[in-house]
Amino acid sequence: MHNFEFVKPSSIADAVAALAAEGAQPLSGGQTLLPTMKQRLAAPEVLVSLTGIPEMQGVCTGDGGLHIGGATPHAVVAREAASHYPALAALAGGIGDPAVRNRGTIGGSVANNDPAACYPAAVLASGVTVVTSTRKIAADDYFQGMFTTALEEGEFITSVIFRIPQAAAYVKFNQPASRFALTAVFVAKFADGVRVAVTGASNNGVFRWEEAEDALTADFSAGAIAGLTASAEDMISDLHGSAAYRANLVKVLTGRAVTAAR
Amino acid sequence: MPKDTGIGASTKRREDVRFLTGRGVYTDDLSLFGQAHAVMVRSTVAHGRIVSIDTSAVESMPGVLAVFTGEDFKDVGGNPAGWLINSRDGTPMREPKRPVLAHGKVRHVGDAYAAVIAESYAQAKDAAQVLSDATEIEELPAIVDMKAAAADASNRVHDEIPDNICFDWGWIEDNRAAVDAAMKAAPHVVTLELTNNRLVPNAMEPRASIGEYFPGTGDYKLTTTSQNPHLTRLLICAFVMGIPENKLQVVAPDVGGGFGSKIYHYGEEALVLAAAKRLGRPVRWTAERTESFLSDAHGRDHVTKIELGCTKEGDILAIRTETYANVGAYLSNFSTATPTFLHGTLMAGPYKVPHVYVNVKTVFTNTAPVDAYRGAGRPEATYSIERVVDKMCRELGLDPFEVRRRNLLTPDQFPYTTPVGLVYDTGNYQATLDKAVDLADVAGFEARRAESAKRGKLRGMGLSTWIEACGIAPSHLVGVLGARVGLYDAATVRVNATGTISVMTGAHSHGQGHETVFPQIVAEKLGIPASSVEIVHGDTAKIPFGMGSYGSRSLAVAGSAMDRAIDKIIAKGKKIAAHMLEAAEGDITFADGKFSVAGTDKAKTFGEIAFSAYVPHNYPLETLEPGLEETAFYDPANFTYPAGAYICEVEVDEGTGKVDVVAFTCADDFGNVMNPMIVEGQVHGGVGQGIGQAVLESTSYDENGQLLTGSYMDYAMPRADDVPFYTVDHSCSTPCTHNPLGVKGCGEAGAIGSPPAVVNAVIDALQRGGHSHVTHIDMPVSPNRVWQAMNA
Amino acid sequence: MTKVTMTVNGKSVSAEAEGRTLLVNYLREGLGLTGTHVGCDTSQCGACVVHVDGKAVKSCTVFAMDVAGSEVRTIEGMANADGSLGVVQQAFQDHHGLQCGFCTPGMVMTTAALLANNPKPTEAEVRHELEGNICRCTGYHNIVKAVLAASGQDAGAMAAE
Incomplete structure (x- = not known):
């Protein structure tokens, strides 16, 4: 990989300052960024590590729900969110493998918005507030297609605030090689309705399956979506699954998530 | 003899201590004074004409020491194929030159056409990128699909080979008419078209090589990730670089797995030697995993149509196949033997089938070279046979267990000459089948199926009865068949003056545990502690000769050589003992580490004899040389024929198509077993790879010849949660009749016998689950494929 | 190049590193601890796993500078004090x-x-x-x-x- 200057600030303010430099890029857990840099697909001139900032670490309840620091590793979320939001903790505990979970962070994952990543499904289904170094962004405004988000140059996620649903589950079907989601569905039931977010399936990245949301808001049971068909249009078709196969998975996994929700 | 050391004991592995403490020394762990780093520049297109390479673009970059291109090697030799195959019409195969670095044309993505040597790896890598950008390649249409390549003469991988066919082989051509007649007369014919999927071997240690040159003596040294350093030396010296064999030392230190992919000589090995000479410094190269995917020899990649003629009762009358075998862009060293003599000769399986004919067309394509990978030809044969036999059972409504029993050779039929040219020396295939049925609790299957159904899963069971030929092989036979090397092996047993022993073996251990098992045999035979025996391997300067480890041959061939050398040691010891004990040589017996005069209590220990051989004060010097060191070369009389029966149970998720292998049972006949723990470990590993092939692993090139599965992000390696605990048994043993240890070999069995058992189980699950239209799914039986098949 | 210091297997150590120096390269080339291996480039194979502050991480996917000052444990530090296997x-x-x-x-x-x-x-x-x-x-x-x-x-x- 290309060489770069490495900076590790200890406060959000210092990180903001460091990221103002020409060619600077934030580094969180690096579990996606490092392999990308090895392939020379990314070549920052300055890399600003966000892992040494105490105010971006940890899980706590507060205004609006569950606050998770942007630099909190998946393993910490899996452990510390378990009593507050079990479906989210289970999702975090199923990302990658143990070593990846010890480094990879929620902020990094949400910022990257890989179309096969897990967290975007939880973020979209939970209707979170994404808190950045400069502002707050609603989940529905945040995701803008594969690897694309509302984040501006130099802006980074300092925390994510999750609304806690009455019941929820995340069901992931692994891509057999990478163990990313070939398709995965997060179902969250709130007092004001059900949200269904799908990752891994669409060419446009994570999306809400609104037809299913309507059906499940009316009747929160797997049977409620039996008559629906997820459209294969715009679904990813690759080595591991055709568009039709992914569309099938969307429906099958949504049903399973509803059954598993608690 | 303590139970934890001799033949048949599950002695713990001594090599484990260094591996478990991080003190193994693999090639990339070595750091040499003054070393420079090589990075290969590889083609990003599958097929193209090299127009220009602007080396001036990098020569002045920081740290760059040298740049090599194909031009630098155009006057040296090519990396040869080790086996000459003739086509059915008698013409010899087409053998294009395989240069050290591509020259004129690039022929697959990953084909190295240049190399940059620099002070640091990072500098070499930076320069390689710049050189890649400074290279102009005129892209030509990629030739990817085998059948299309063979049909279209307008586009050629090698300009001099018009139809992209290497050879069109018939086995046995003289039997063809009789087989055709038997097929025509058969009351029922089953036809199956199937693919044996291309695999990437993926030894966990990527290939690596370090070249050194010593100007004072003109000697070269190559440290490399090899399964057979002597063969590598032979190929580099005699064919590629013209270095005298006594001027090149090849060392293969700890090697992190091979599975076939490290048998072969690769261009990087010649490159680092040439670079070391030019620079006067050690030059090292280590593959990144992506390079391994692009440039290691791949395995399998057959497309086969198999027909089986039978009676309505399921007696197999004839088998006929037509196979297209992909050899990739160049002929790797064993690539022509693998789809022919390691495949066609096994097409009778363990059955008494009177008529068999095999046709194999090998085709050049713009893909990585394909060569032997764990099992090499025999998994392809076994898969074809066991899948078509399973299909026969379904078409005729017959029980697959009964059909096997009906057709398996019986113990009284050995030695048995097959219609495809082998002589099976011994076996008891009914015994392993019965054992597998028992261990797998076939009787309890229905209950397990009902339990799976309650959880919404379709359960199925699949069987495979397999045989292989390994311990390759008698040199005179393989010579007749086209081999360009002998396939004996060698060992030197050196008894030191103090009674410790060094065994120099031509076998190479890259996970097989030779350092533990070979001493078990020496200790048993000489009645000394195994801890007194040290195994020396992997260094051409220390070992007389050797053909290396592959084809499950280490014990059967190199072990036999060691056994012979020990016999010579004992024979010489008897002469020394006779002199010391003042007895006739014929009266000396050797047992439990003592040379005794029969019928008396007069004896000398092994240690006393060894000491006397090196301090020959009381010694028959007039008739016997001092010293106690013997070398034996062993050339086997026949292949060995391990066989067994495998039973697999799967669960299929109807909603997603996901296949879970939930139980796997192996009953194998490996002949005598030296270390059961290690033998079981070999079977586990083979089955793990077989399940990988059957369920997970797919090597996919797109129509432009780009490898779509070039990393672990897309090539699905089996992980711990993809496989169950396996049940393995090797108690049904019929010792090999022609080698002194009675061993057959166990390294490849698991990978040979398991894929058809898995696929048969998946078809069984689907058929029982009401998807009766599904009669075949190609490997890997991925969720997507299984779902598509169910919903077709 | 900058000197990067950390504690490896209980000993304070330092070696030169660039920004792009991965922890695994720091260990293997900087400290000669070659027990930690590199088997892939995509953070999948796990041959490079070490402990950083008690947690398993893939040392091929961490920059050495990012874990400066940490407690690192490698395979070379897993045996018992008397040298016997842990x-x-x-x-x-x-x-x-x-x-x-x-x-x-x-x-x-x-x-x-x-x-x-x-x-x-x-x-x-x-x-x-x-x-x-x-x-x-x-x-x-x-x-x-x-x-x-x-x-x-x-x-x-x-x-x-």
């Missing part, structure tokens, strides 16, 4: 949980971290937790047995069930 290492030898040895350091480090968090894992938990460590030799059978045995459970009985 519990996990011994279980791997006893149960033939390694063949070529290349993935072994990562397997041992992952296992040690797993057992620290979950002292009596089930077979399914072991298989799940080993998801990020690829072995091509063993078919995992004896690795899973070794992990169960290292946890003090009757691995033989669990494997036979």
Whole structure:
């Protein structure tokens, strides 16, 4: 990989300052960024590590729900969110493998918005507030297609605030090689309705399956979506699954998530 | 003899201590004074004409020491194929030159056409990128699909080979008419078209090589990730670089797995030697995993149509196949033997089938070279046979267990000459089948199926009865068949003056545990502690000769050589003992580490004899040389024929198509077993790879010849949660009749016998689950494929 | 180049590193600790797993500078003080949980971290937790047995069930 200057600030303010430099890029857990840099697909001139900032670490309840620091590793979320939001903790505990979970962070994952990543499904289904170094962004405004988000140059996620649903589950079907989601569905039931977010399936990245949301808001049971068909249009078709196969998975996994929700 | 050391004991592995403490020394762990780093520049297109390479673009970059291109090697030799195959019409195969670095044309993505040597790896890598950008390649249409390549003469991988066919082989051509007649007369014919999927071997240690040159003596040294350093030396010296064999030392230190992919000589090995000479410094190269995917020899990649003629009762009358075998862009060293003599000769399986004919067309394509990978030809044969036999059972409504029993050779039929040219020396295939049925609790299957159904899963069971030929092989036979090397092996047993022993073996251990098992045999035979025996391997300067480890041959061939050398040691010891004990040589017996005069209590220990051989004060010097060191070369009389029966149970998720292998049972006949723990470990590993092939692993090139599965992000390696605990048994043993240890070999069995058992189980699950239209799914039986098949 | 200091296997060490120097290169080339291996470029194979501040991480996917000042433990630091094999290492030898040895350091480090968090894992938990460590030799059978045995459970009985 290309060489770069490495900076590790200890406060959000210092990180903001460091990221103002020409060619600077934030580094969180690096579990996606490092392999990308090895392939020379990314070549920052300055890399600003966000892992040494105490105010971006940890899980706590507060205004609006569950606050998770942007630099909190998946393993910490899996452990510390378990009593507050079990479906989210289970999702975090199923990302990658143990070593990846010890480094990879929620902020990094949400910022990257890989179309096969897990967290975007939880973020979209939970209707979170994404808190950045400069502002707050609603989940529905945040995701803008594969690897694309509302984040501006130099802006980074300092925390994510999750609304806690009455019941929820995340069901992931692994891509057999990478163990990313070939398709995965997060179902969250709130007092004001059900949200269904799908990752891994669409060419446009994570999306809400609104037809299913309507059906499940009316009747929160797997049977409620039996008559629906997820459209294969715009679904990813690759080595591991055709568009039709992914569309099938969307429906099958949504049903399973509803059954598993608690 | 303590139970934890001799033949048949599950002695713990001594090599484990260094591996478990991080003190193994693999090639990339070595750091040499003054070393420079090589990075290969590889083609990003599958097929193209090299127009220009602007080396001036990098020569002045920081740290760059040298740049090599194909031009630098155009006057040296090519990396040869080790086996000459003739086509059915008698013409010899087409053998294009395989240069050290591509020259004129690039022929697959990953084909190295240049190399940059620099002070640091990072500098070499930076320069390689710049050189890649400074290279102009005129892209030509990629030739990817085998059948299309063979049909279209307008586009050629090698300009001099018009139809992209290497050879069109018939086995046995003289039997063809009789087989055709038997097929025509058969009351029922089953036809199956199937693919044996291309695999990437993926030894966990990527290939690596370090070249050194010593100007004072003109000697070269190559440290490399090899399964057979002597063969590598032979190929580099005699064919590629013209270095005298006594001027090149090849060392293969700890090697992190091979599975076939490290048998072969690769261009990087010649490159680092040439670079070391030019620079006067050690030059090292280590593959990144992506390079391994692009440039290691791949395995399998057959497309086969198999027909089986039978009676309505399921007696197999004839088998006929037509196979297209992909050899990739160049002929790797064993690539022509693998789809022919390691495949066609096994097409009778363990059955008494009177008529068999095999046709194999090998085709050049713009893909990585394909060569032997764990099992090499025999998994392809076994898969074809066991899948078509399973299909026969379904078409005729017959029980697959009964059909096997009906057709398996019986113990009284050995030695048995097959219609495809082998002589099976011994076996008891009914015994392993019965054992597998028992261990797998076939009787309890229905209950397990009902339990799976309650959880919404379709359960199925699949069987495979397999045989292989390994311990390759008698040199005179393989010579007749086209081999360009002998396939004996060698060992030197050196008894030191103090009674410790060094065994120099031509076998190479890259996970097989030779350092533990070979001493078990020496200790048993000489009645000394195994801890007194040290195994020396992997260094051409220390070992007389050797053909290396592959084809499950280490014990059967190199072990036999060691056994012979020990016999010579004992024979010489008897002469020394006779002199010391003042007895006739014929009266000396050797047992439990003592040379005794029969019928008396007069004896000398092994240690006393060894000491006397090196301090020959009381010694028959007039008739016997001092010293106690013997070398034996062993050339086997026949292949060995391990066989067994495998039973697999799967669960299929109807909603997603996901296949879970939930139980796997192996009953194998490996002949005598030296270390059961290690033998079981070999079977586990083979089955793990077989399940990988059957369920997970797919090597996919797109129509432009780009490898779509070039990393672990897309090539699905089996992980711990993809496989169950396996049940393995090797108690049904019929010792090999022609080698002194009675061993057959166990390294490849698991990978040979398991894929058809898995696929048969998946078809069984689907058929029982009401998807009766599904009669075949190609490997890997991925969720997507299984779902598509169910919903077709 | 900058001098990067950390504690490795209980000793304070320092070596030169660039920004792009990965922890695994720092260990192998900077400190000569070659027991930690590199088996892939995509953070999948796990041959490079070490512990950073007690947690398993893939040292090929961490910059050395990012863990400056940390406590790092590698395979070279896993034996007992008297040099004998540690519990996990011994279980791997006893149960033939390694063949070529290349993935072994990562397997041992992952296992040690797993057992620290979950002292009596089930077979399914072991298989799940080993998801990020690829072995091509063993078919995992004896690795899973070794992990169960290292946890003090009757691995033989669990494997036979």
